Amino acid sequence: MVFYRDDNWHICPKMAEYRAYGKLKRTYTSDPKWWESFVNKWWHHEGLKFIEVSPTQAQLDRLAECNSAQIPEGFYSAVANYVESGITSEGLPDSFVQQIDLGNSNKLWEYEQLVTEQIQSEVDAYNKANGVSYDNAHNCKSYADDETYEHYQFCYDVWQWNKQMWQTTRKILQDVATGVIEPPDEEEFVGMLPVFEV
Numbered sequence: 001m002v003f004y005r006d007d008n009w010h011i012c013p014k015m016a017e018y019r020a021y022g023k024l025k026r027t028y029t030s031d032p033k034w035w036e037s038f039v040n041k042w043w044h045h046e047g048l049k050f051i052e053v054s055p056t057q058a059q060l061d062r063l064a065e066c067n068s069a070q071i072p073e074g075f076y077s078a079v080a081n082y083v084e085s086g087i088t089s090e091g092l093p094d095s096f097v098q099q100i101d102l103g104n105s106n107k108l109w110e111y112e113q114l115v116t117e118q119i120q121s122e123v124d125a126y127n128k129a130n131g132v133s134y135d136n137a138h139n140c141k142s143y144a145d146d147e148t149y150e151h152y153q154f155c156y157d158v159w160q161w162n163k164q165m166w167q168t169t170r171k172i173l174q175d176v177a178t179g180v181i182e183p184p185d186e187e188e189f190v191g192m193l194p195v196f197e198v
Contacts, residue, residue, distance in 0.1 A: 001028045001053070001055070001059070001080055001083055001084040001106070002028075002063065002066075002076070002079055002080050002083050002084075003028075003030040004073040004076065005030075007070075008067050009063055009066050009067055009071070009079055009083070010030070010063075011053060011055050011059070011060070011063060011083075012028035012029055012030045012053055013030065013052070013053055014028070014029050014030075014032050014050045014051065014052065014053060015027065015028050015029065015050065015051040015052075015053055015106070016028075016029050016032065016035040016039075016048060016049075016050060017047075017048070017049050017050070017051055018035075018039050018045055018046065018047055018048040018049070019045070019046050019047045020044055020045050021044050023117065024113060026051075026106055026109060026110075027106075028053065028106070029050075032050055035048060035050075036048065054104075055104070056101075056103070056104045058086070058101055059083055059084065059101075059104065062082055062083045062086065063083045065096065066079050066082065066083060066092075069092075069093050069095075069096075071091070071092065071093075075091035075092070077089070077091075078090065078091035078092050079091075079092075082096065084104075084105050084106065084107070085100065085101055085102055085105045085107050085183070086098060086099040086100050086101035087100060087183060098179075100176055100177050100178075100179060100183065101177075102173060102176065102177060102183075107183065108173070110186075111169065111172075111173065111189060112169070114186060114189060114190060115165050115166065115169050115193065118165065118190065118193060119136070119137050119158070119161070119162050119165055120136060120137075122158060122161075122196045123135075123136055123137060123139075123140065123158060126151075126154055126158070130151065130154075132151060134155075137158050137159055137161075137162040138162075140154070140155040140158050140159055141155070141159045141162075142155075143155040144156040144159045154198075157196075157197075157198065158196070161194065161196045161197075164194045165193055165194060168192070168193055168194055169193070172184070172189065172192055
């Protein structure tokens with residue numbers, strides 16, 4: 001969410017959204033032209049668009065706190081996590097207080113994207129194995145009430161699992177927001193989600 005210039009941290013004005021190998025990605029940027037060049041250069045990157053970044057007052061306050069403390073450029077990850085999400089880590093002054101804030105954070109989007117990808121991978125695998133073409137779990141829901149339908153069991157099971165995945169995700173994010181657990185990395189987060197059982 002931040003970049004360093006002229007001895008100060010600044011909020012990135014844009015977020016680049018694109019697909020890499022078919023997966024949706026987002027990253028903050030202070031240099032949209034670099035991303036245009038990068039995405040155009042590689043065949044496996046496509047669909048680039050830019051989203052305006054609108055920081056909250058809390059994020060601006062945390063940015064000012066980092067600049068007042070004169071945290072140097074080498075501590076990018078620590079500053080980025082603190083400004084965006086209120087997460088403290090090594091490299092920040094001891095006086096900084098962790099207050100998890102995922103409300104306007106790309107981390108929230110990343111967690112949700114991981115859930116979407118996990119669910120879609122099961123739908124895609126079933127499509128491939130059975131010669132069908134469900135777009136997503138919501139499409140399967142259309143058939144989850146008809147027990148005479150050939151693919152009823154999968155449609156029912158994947159829809160129930162879809163609901164469990166999102167319920168679990170909300171609980172994890174609530175636990176992060178209230179300080180019950182530390183924000184998990186991608187692998188930890190996926191490991192906390194329910195497994196699809198056929």
